[in-house]
Amino acid sequence: MRAVVTIGNGGYDKLKYCVVPLPTCGPGEVLLQVLSAGVNNTDINTRVGWYSSSIITDTESAVVSQEQKATAKADGGWNETTPFPFIQGTDCCGRIVAVAPGGDETTIGMRVLVRSCMRKSGFETMENIWMGSDFDGAFAQYVKAPAGEVFAVDCDWSDAELGSIPCAYGTAENMVHRAKVCEGEHVLVTGASGGVGSAVLQLVKRRNAAVTAIAGRAKMEQVLSIGADRILDRSEDVVAILGENAVDVVVDNVAGPAFGGLLKVLKRGGRYVSSGAIGGPLVTLDMRTFYLKDLTLVGCTAWDEPVFPNLISYIERGELRPLVAKTFPLDRIADAQQEFLEKKHFGKFVLIPLPLDE
Numbered sequence: 001m002r003a004v005v006t007i008g009n010g011g012y013d014k015l016k017y018c019v020v021p022l023p024t025c026g027p028g029e030v031l032l033q034v035l036s037a038g039v040n041n042t043d044i045n046t047r048v049g050w051y052s053s054s055i056i057t058d059t060e061s062a063v064v065s066q067e068q069k070a071t072a073k074a075d076g077g078w079n080e081t082t083p084f085p086f087i088q089g090t091d092c093c094g095r096i097v098a099v100a101p102g103g104d105e106t107t108i109g110m111r112v113l114v115r116s117c118m119r120k121s122g123f124e125t126m127e128n129i130w131m132g133s134d135f136d137g138a139f140a141q142y143v144k145a146p147a148g149e150v151f152a153v154d155c156d157w158s159d160a161e162l163g164s165i166p167c168a169y170g171t172a173e174n175m176v177h178r179a180k181v182c183e184g185e186h187v188l189v190t191g192a193s194g195g196v197g198s199a200v201l202q203l204v205k206r207r208n209a210a211v212t213a214i215a216g217r218a219k220m221e222q223v224l225s226i227g228a229d230r231i232l233d234r235s236e237d238v239v240a241i242l243g244e245n246a247v248d249v250v251v252d253n254v255a256g257p258a259f260g261g262l263l264k265v266l267k268r269g270g271r272y273v274s275s276g277a278i279g280g281p282l283v284t285l286d287m288r289t290f291y292l293k294d295l296t297l298v299g300c301t302a303w304d305e306p307v308f309p310n311l312i313s314y315i316e317r318g319e320l321r322p323l324v325a326k327t328f329p330l331d332r333i334a335d336a337q338q339e340f341l342e343k344k345h346f347g348k349f350v351l352i353p354l355p356l357d358e
């Protein structure tokens, strides 16, 4: 099959489009034909080794420096060491084409999404591994996955629309779930024009809570169009505009210099939840704000058990809107990632593998 193999930490030259052996299903696994695979920051972060503690800048700066200096990083992956060479791709919309002996053959032909965050030791521990980060993912014509991590979806969305969902919406729903966002609450969402932020916005609204969104000026209208109650320009001073003690929950995957202000606008007893730091991983935390206001800081990566099945049900009930900005053939992954990093788009980029007969 054809696949994009990432051969190590570094620039776009580490992405090799080549022919590799077809995966073989082990016990309990299914083989999927990949129909579409979303582009996510984690693919880029893992390639450049951004998760390493030696990198202290935002993603964009890290990418620029890694183009010039490709250094292997033992702790550069999500779960520390990345198993290079391997196939990335955390989002997979696929069709089941084979099942391991003893598996359910009636599932062959089903269109499915893969739950990319897998809790192999069960949901009682936070141990988790990710398809496309810890083992081969969907930047290929085929991928294998455990049958229990594969969810049929009954909807009229296109393959590209479904392929935009798992990583961004799974992560977003996990944060909204963990933060226990309730009807009538006021939630502040940063990076609301992005993949995770736009998903958080929709998922908070479906819980009947109010959203104040933060986005770059060029994308403010689009963020309003997907349901934000109020929009702020990211260059504005959030504390000056909202005032202190204004919101119940902050969902923040940007972090960086704005972090301190986000805690100030939280009410007493408020919850701050995050699963990313695209604006910079190192922040200044004023401990007095944290403890004097009885705040809760919630870190999120391992998806809780109800999150992905719930997400599938929201799609099937028409409660979410897919937001696909553009599709690219899989062999143009470097073009897709370069344009993705420019952050001029709204919605997700999705890669489409070559049809099998080519």
Ligand SMILES: NC(=O)c1ccc[n+]([C@@H]2O[C@H](COP(=O)([O-])OP(=O)(O)OC[C@H]3O[C@@H](n4cnc5c(N)ncnc54)[C@H](OP(=O)(O)O)[C@@H]3O)[C@@H](O)[C@H]2O)c1
Residues within 6 Å of the ligand: 040, 041, 042, 045, 058, 059, 060, 167, 168, 171, 190, 191, 192, 193, 194, 195, 196, 197, 214, 215, 216, 217, 219, 234, 253, 254, 256, 275, 276, 277, 278, 279, 280, 300, 301, 343
């Ligand atoms: N832990 C997990 O499981 C997990 C899963 C998915 C994503 N993540 C992380 O979450 C973060 C967001 O992911 P995403 O998929 O939503 O990313 P995205 O689609 O690139 O969106 C990020 C948004 O943040 C805004 N932004 C504000 N300051 C920025 C800065 N300094 N640099 C770049 N963008 C900035 C941009 O919007 P404006 O230009 O409109 O401000 C951009 O649209 C990433 O760090 C990603 O790695 C983590």
